[in-house]
Amino acid sequence: MSIRDTLKDIVDNVEGALAAMIMAYDGIPIDEITVPQSGFDLQSLSVEYATVLKEIKRAAELVKAGAMEEVSITTNQTRVALRVLNEDLFTVLIMTRDGNFGKGRYLLRLKGYDLARELA
Amino acid sequence: MSIRDTLKDIVDNVEGALAAMIMAYDGIPIDEITVPQSGFDLQSLSVEYATVLKEIKRAAELVKAGAMEEVSITTNQTRVALRVLNEDLFTVLIMTRDGNFGKGRYLLRLKGYDLARELA
Numbered sequence: 001m002s003i004r005d006t007l008k009d010i011v012d013n014v015e016g017a018l019a020a021m022i023m024a025y026d027g028i029p030i031d032e033i034t035v036p037q038s039g040f041d042l043q044s045l046s047v048e049y050a051t052v053l054k055e056i057k058r059a060a061e062l063v064k065a066g067a068m069e070e071v072s073i074t075t076n077q078t079r080v081a082l083r084v085l086n087e088d089l090f091t092v093l094i095m096t097r098d099g100n101f102g103k104g105r106y107l108l109r110l111k112g113y114d115l116a117r118e119l120a
Numbered sequence: 121m122s123i124r125d126t127l128k129d130i131v132d133n134v135e136g137a138l139a140a141m142i143m144a145y146d147g148i149p150i151d152e153i154t155v156p157q158s159g160f161d162l163q164s165l166s167v168e169y170a171t172v173l174k175e176i177k178r179a180a181e182l183v184k185a186g187a188m189e190e191v192s193i194t195t196n197q198t199r200v201a202l203r204v205l206n207e208d209l210f211t212v213l214i215m216t217r218d219g220n221f222g223k224g225r226y227l228l229r230l231k232g233y234d235l236a237r238e239l240a
Contacts, residue, residue: 041183048179055175056193059168063161066197066217073176077186097186 003118007033010107016099018078019091020108021046022085022115025054030119031091040094053082053090072105083108085116123238127153130227136219138198140228141166141212142205142235149215150239160214166176173202173210192225203228205236 001009007020011033019042020021027047034042057068071082079095081104091112093104121129127140131153139162141152147167154162177188193203199215201224211232213224 037233044172045183047185052172052176052179056172059172060193060195063165063168064156065165065193065200066195068193068195069226070194071191072192073180074190075186075188082183111171 001114001118003031003115004033006111006114006118007031008073009095010111013033014093014104014107016096017093017104018096019092019094020030022089022119023050023092024088025050025090027051030093037103045094048108049080049082049092050090053084070105070109072101079104081105081108083112085112089119091115121234121238124153126231126234126238130156130213130224130231133167134213134220136216137224138214138216139212139214140176141164142225142239143170143207143212145170145207145210146207147171150199165214166212169200169202169212170210173204183219190229192221199224201225201228203232205232209239211235217234 010020011017019034022030023046027050029046050066056071059070068084073080077097079101081093083091095104121130129138131137142150143166147170149166176191180188188204193200198216199221201213203211211228213228215224
C-alpha cells in the first residue's frame with residue numbers, strides 16, 4: 001500500500017478523523033490526506049506541531065524519560081495524536097473532540113510499521 | 121480532601137503510577153506525591169514539562185485548535201499525562217510504560233475538578 005493509501009485508510013476508518021499526515025521534524029509535510037472542509041490550516045499546523053514535538057523530544061531526553069514514541073494533545077475542539085516513525089519523520093492524526101481517539105491511536109501505531117518500512 | 125491527599129489518592133489507585141504533582145506554568149511545583157525509589161528527578165522534570173506545556177498551549181492557540189485540556193507523552197520507559205487545571209496550574213501524572221494509563225487519565229480528569237476547587 002502506498003503512503004497516501006495508508007493515510008487514507010486511517011482517515012477512512014476512524015470516526016471523527018479530519019486529517020492524517022507524515023511530517024519531518026523541520027516542519028516539512030511529506031504527505032497528507034484531509035477530509036474536505038476540515039477547516040484546518042495544515043500548513044501552519046504542521047510547522048507548529050513539529051516545533052512542539054522537537055521540544056518534547058529534547059525534554060524527554062533531558063530528564064532521561066526515555067525515547068519519545070507518542071504524544072497526544074486534547075483541546076476543547078480537537079484531539080491530535082503524533083507518533084514517531086523514525087529519526088526524521090512522524091505521523092499526525094487530527095480528529096474532532098468526540099472522535100474515536102482510541103481507535104485512531106491504535107491504527108496510527110499499527111500502520112506506523114508499514115509507513116516506516118515504505119519510507120525507509 | 122486536601123490537595124496532597126487527592127494526589128496520593130490518584131497515585132495509590134493507578135497501577136504503575138510513579139508520581140503525581142501540581143505545577144505552575146513557570147515550572148514551580150506546588151505539591152507532589154512520589155512513590156519511593158521512583159528514580160525521577162522531579163525538579164528538572166517539572167521545569168521541562170512546564171516548558172513543553174507552554175509551547176503546546178501557544179501552538180494550539182496559534183493554529184486555532186482551541187484551548188488545551190490534556191497532553192500525554194509516551195516514551196519507551198514512561199507515560200506522562202498533563203492536565204490543565206486553570207490559567208496558572210496543571211496536574212502531572214507520571215507512570216511506568218505498562219501502567220494503567222486509561223485509569224490514570226480518567227482519575228486525573230475526575231479529581232481535576234476537586235483540585236481546581238481547592239486551589240481556586
